[in-house]
Amino acid sequence: MKRDICAIVVELALLLQDPESYKTFLAYRGPGAQGLLDILQDVLDLDAFAVVKPLICKALLRLCRASGLYPRCFVLTELEKIGDQVAAGGFGDIWKGVIHKRSVCVKVMRLFKDSDIQALLKEFGREALIWRQFCHPNLLPFFGVYYLGNRLCLVSPWMENGTITEFLRDEPDADRLSLILDVALGLQYLHEQNVVHGDLKAINILVTPSQRACIGDFGLASIINTMSVRFTHSTGNVRGGTARYQAPELFKGIPSHFGSDVYAFACTCYEILTGRVPFHELPNDVTVMFKVIEGNRPSRPEACSGTAALDSLWKLLETCWDGEAEKRPNAAQIVKRLEGLSLRGSTAASATDWDEKFTSKFRRSLHDKPLLPSVAQIERLIFGDGESSV
Known part of the structure; x- marks a missing residue:
């Protein structure tokens, strides 16, 4: 076989x-x-x-x-109810739903007019397809797609702790280095899968019940095809993301890549450490863009000084912010430095933060249809049912 x-x-x-x-x-x-x-x-x-x-x-x-x-294993039919809307995004609204008495997050496609339906279906579908391929404790798992009328919904576990920003606001004494290492491990996995996240920032990182960070929102993710050309979600302008987290080369029209994810990772770390977005002192994104192109980076706050570990961590962020992408460390090197002697980062104890039986991948494993037909099936295809031959 x-x-x-x-x-x-x-x-x-x-x-x-x-x-x-x-x-x-x-x-x-x-x-x-x-x-x-x-x-x-x-x-x-x-x-x-x-x-x-x-x-x-x-x-x-x-x-x-x-x-x-879509592959048939994507589709969910057992979503019991959708409760209140809890957040709004550019193209999708976040609602809280229930499957088998478990709370789930339902990202509902937002429609502005009828002509948007097909375009948004393709964008939502693309996110689902990329997201479905992942399996890692520091990535938000994909439960499946659900159809709410003519609107597509993406379903994932409900994270009561919310985003990492919300969690740290409520738990200021939480181990921030552990959370940073979680993000780095998730990013390392993505890059090993030849995937560029494209929009890494604190609002796209959630905290699990066991207080681990997991990366979500793969709407701008793209895949590096190692056997052919690189492809992304669009044949047009492929640049996306948020200006305050973008590497300088992206402002010159270069598409997102592994190095730009590393730059965004450093900006996300800054936000985890300080509770503020990068360049919070600047009034708008256009000003940020010009400052970054000129070589400016987020200034070091007092909260990131005073110990050898913080000095080491800040030096790591500075290398991730290097103006030349090829001089930035890769995700595996970042993990190694975070776990090294100078920082000694460690993740939270392993725990089951979601029910794996709800994931699309687990449901597919229960299907009794084999990947290849049996010899008997092949014979029937070739010779018929015995009464006549083909």
């Missing part, structure tokens, strides 16, 4: 790199497209074939976008 699956993945990778075959692949609709999407997700769920995983993920994204369908 393993050898057969390897053979299929090799053939699939070759097909997806042939322009004509790829065009035919993207033209599938209806049941044919649904079957292909399910197979692609099955291959991704094997957690193997790291070299071709970005290529397959790209194919999954593009076929979903073209067909308007």
Whole structure:
């Protein structure tokens, strides 16, 4: 079976790199497209074939976008109710829902007019597809998609502690270094999966019941395809994010990359340490943009001075803010320094912060449909049911 699956993945990778075959692949609709999407997700769920995983993920994204369908394991049907709206965003509102007496977070697609529906469906769908591929204690897990009328909803665990900013406001004595290390570990995992977050900031980091930080909001995430060209969520302007957290090269039109995530990580650390957004003293984002391009960085507050550990941490932030992206440390190096002798960072004790049975990935594991057909099924496909041959 393993050898057969390897053979299929090799053939699939070759097909997806042939322009004509790829065009035919993207033209599938209806049941044919649904079957292909399910197979692609099955291959991704094997957690193997790291070299071709970005290529397959790209194919999954593009076929979903073209067909308007999702792998069947994404869809939730057991959302019992949606309560009150608790927050509003640019394209989606946050509501609190319930599944099997457990609270969940429901990100509901916001509609401005009928013409927005298809565009927003594609953007929400893209976030779901990228988010679904992750599995890490420092990343918010994906439970699935739910349809509320003609609006798509993304469902995840409800985090009572809220964002890291809200948590630290209520728990000022919390271990901030541990939370910073959590964020670094989550970022390391993303980069190992060839994913750029693209909008890392404190408001996009939640705190679990065991007081671990986990990264959320993958609406601007993009994938680096190691076998082909880089692709993002749009064929147009790919730059997004928040100006106060953006590296200087992004203001010159360069798309988000691993190094710009590292820069944003340092800005997020500043916010965790001080409780203030970077460049809080500047009135608007345009002023921030010019200051960053000129080489200015957030100034060191007194709260980040006074001990050898704080000195070491601030030096790490300064290297992450380097004006030349190639001189910034990568996520793995950041984790190593945070856990090193000068800082001795450690994460909170391991705990189960959400019910894994609710995750889309776990639900797929319960399906009895195998990845490959049995020999008997293949024989029926080739020779018929015994009464006539093909």
